[in-house]
Amino acid sequence: MHDKALVLFSGGQDSATCLAWALERYARVETIGFDYGQRHGVELECRTRFLAKLRESFAQWAAKLADDHLLDLSVLGRVSDTALTTAKAIEYERNGLPNTFVPGRNIMFFTLAAAVAYRRGIPVLVGGMCETDYSGYPDCRDDTLKSLQVTLGLGLDTRMVIETPLMWVDKAGTWAMAQGLGGHALLELIKEETHTCYLGDRSTRHAWGYGCGKCPACELRAKGYARYEEELAP
Numbered sequence: 001m002h003d004k005a006l007v008l009f010s011g012g013q014d015s016a017t018c019l020a021w022a023l024e025r026y027a028r029v030e031t032i033g034f035d036y037g038q039r040h041g042v043e044l045e046c047r048t049r050f051l052a053k054l055r056e057s058f059a060q061w062a063a064k065l066a067d068d069h070l071l072d073l074s075v076l077g078r079v080s081d082t083a084l085t086t087a088k089a090i091e092y093e094r095n096g097l098p099n100t101f102v103p104g105r106n107i108m109f110f111t112l113a114a115a116v117a118y119r120r121g122i123p124v125l126v127g128g129m130c131e132t133d134y135s136g137y138p139d140c141r142d143d144t145l146k147s148l149q150v151t152l153g154l155g156l157d158t159r160m161v162i163e164t165p166l167m168w169v170d171k172a173g174t175w176a177m178a179q180g181l182g183g184h185a186l187l188e189l190i191k192e193e194t195h196t197c198y199l200g201d202r203s204t205r206h207a208w209g210y211g212c213g214k215c216p217a218c219e220l221r222a223k224g225y226a227r228y229e230e231e232l233a234p
């Protein structure tokens with residue numbers, strides 16, 4: 001029975017929306033996060049606060065929200081030299097990928113999540129990856145994750161389903177999905193307590209939340225929110 005799910009929850013907008021999505025669908029939901037020396041370590045603080053406030057403000061979900069797992073993945077910072085794990089300027093590489101790309105990150109995340117899920121009898125993994133307005137990260141692609149689902153299922157000799165509710169949803173649609181799942185209260189919680197900015201800047205509060213307002217992640221979040229307000233907000 002697919003009544004339990006493990007959500008890859010980073011503390012960002014997308015995975016927070018996926019967490020609400022999972023809480024609407026499954027009887028018991030656990031969360032997993034990874035500390036890999038991301039330079040916006042502020043994301044990990046947001047993650048703890050978001051979980052606490054979600055429990056406080058949404059009684060119907062608090063009862064289903066179970067254990068949180070935070071794994072030390074500092075090895076990822078040691079094997080990759082990217083703008084997400086070291087203090088260097090965000091720019092585009094010759095292959096068209098931004099230098100925030102941490103090679104194999106999602107493959108490693110899902111593999112570790114599957115190991116935890118296996119041990120805990122959870123058959124569903126949920127992640128906020130998206131092909132719609134993503135940075136071209138190849139490990140966010142639907143095909144990558146579908147093939148990983150098959151690999152994990154074979155390697156663990158058990159059915160392991162990877163759900164990616166945002167795969168074909170753009171950023172405006174992600175805001176609309178949050179509104180649909182938890183109304184104004186969830187939208188406000190996502191604005192206040194999730195983090196997207198690559199620079200870890202939380203000094204300015206915009207209509208869409210905190211961030212520098214200029215990095216690619218902030219731009220995407222801001223544009224999506226503006227379009228949500230114009231076209232999709234109730």
Ligand code: ZN
Pocket residue numbers: 196197198199200201211212213214215216217218219
């Ligand atoms: Zn930013």
